[in-house]
Amino acid sequence: MSQWQELSQIDPQEFNSVFLQTIEALSILSDTDPEELEDLDPEELLDLASKVQFIKREPSNKPKDLVKGFRLKPLDALTLGEFIDLEYYTTNLAENFTLILSILYKRWKSDEWNNLVFEPYTYKLNERKDVFNEVSINDVFGAVNNYITYSNDFKKRYENLFNPVIEETETEELDEDDLKAEAEEKVFTKWSWEKLLYDLSNEDLTKIDAVTDLNLIFVFNMLSMVEELQLNK
Numbered sequence: 279m280s281q282w283q284e285l286s287q288i289d290p291q292e293f294n295s296v297f298l299q300t301i302e303a304l305s306i307l308s309d310t311d312p313e314e315l316e317d318l319d320p321e322e323l324l325d326l327a328s329k330v331q332f333i334k335r336e337p338s339n340k341p342k343d344l345v346k347g348f349r350l351k352p353l354d355a356l357t358l359g360e361f362i363d364l365e366y367y368t369t370n371l372a373e374n375f376t377l378i379l380s381i382l383y384k385r386w387k388s389d390e391w392n393n394l395v396f397e398p399y400t401y402k403l404n405e406r407k408d409v410f411n412e413v414s415i416n417d418v419f420g421a422v423n424n425y426i427t428y429s430n431d432f433k434k435r436y437e438n439l440f441n442p443v444i445e446e447t448e449t450e451e452l453d454e455d456d457l458k459a460e461a462e463e464k465v466f467t468k469w470s471w472e473k474l475l476y477d478l479s480n481e482d483l484t485k486i487d488a489v490t491d492l493n494l495i496f497v498f499n500m501l502s503m504v505e506e507l508q509l510n511k
Contacts, residue, residue, distance in 0.1 A: 287372045341420035346409050348383035350421055351396050353428045358497045359490025360399055362471050364425060375422065376407035382421050383410075398491065436498045438505060 284306045305312040343350050356364075360381050367374035367381075380403045384396040410418065433440045478497070479485040489497075 337419035338416040339420040339423055341424065342417045345383055345413055345417055347385070348409075349386045349394070349396070350382060351384050353425060354495060355396070356494045357399060357490060358492050358494050361429075361494045362490070363403075365429065365471075368422075368426060368429070371422070371426075376410040377403050378422050378425070379410045379413075379418055380406040382425060383418075432494075432498075436502060439498060439501055 301312050301315050304310070304315055341350060364378060364381055367378050371378070381399070386394050386396045389395050475486050475489055476483075478489045
């Protein structure tokens, strides 16, 4: 896992040639100083590079359901809080990969009716992420990739909430109140998740944890209903 993360973070623009980029990748895979590899004969280097062509292939997109004693949580069962954190961490996928896995994979148990019950999202991610450092990337890559697809589809499904249509008005026609509202809209965009949680908790900070524990789909269905009712007034 750690090797894959390092390989994913190689920036081609940092190297003057494909040769140096290959050296960097080989040094990660072999845990060797790049300078030692540069001293190899060209034939030896080419032979070594040919044996690691697999790094150019994307890992398996079929994740294991059970990994290190944790179970992959169904995406439709995500809470609002889990979704917000996943959206934040996926902005830097390679660096935050194990943190993302720590949200997607949970401890679980079966209740008296044999339904799966997942642990609440109250554990510390930085303590759990190390568990996934020793996991094969082929076992878990699909879990993250599937979430990315799910997230994109989810935001299209609720596009009216993620990308509300705002009527454009010429700046010259805006009065003082309009300019103030426009400024508040920009602030809302910056703090959109925080503003959403604040509103849903009825401006009571002590209730925010309860809000983040709500099912994601339930929350957005309710938000869609409220928006539609307001538009129909």
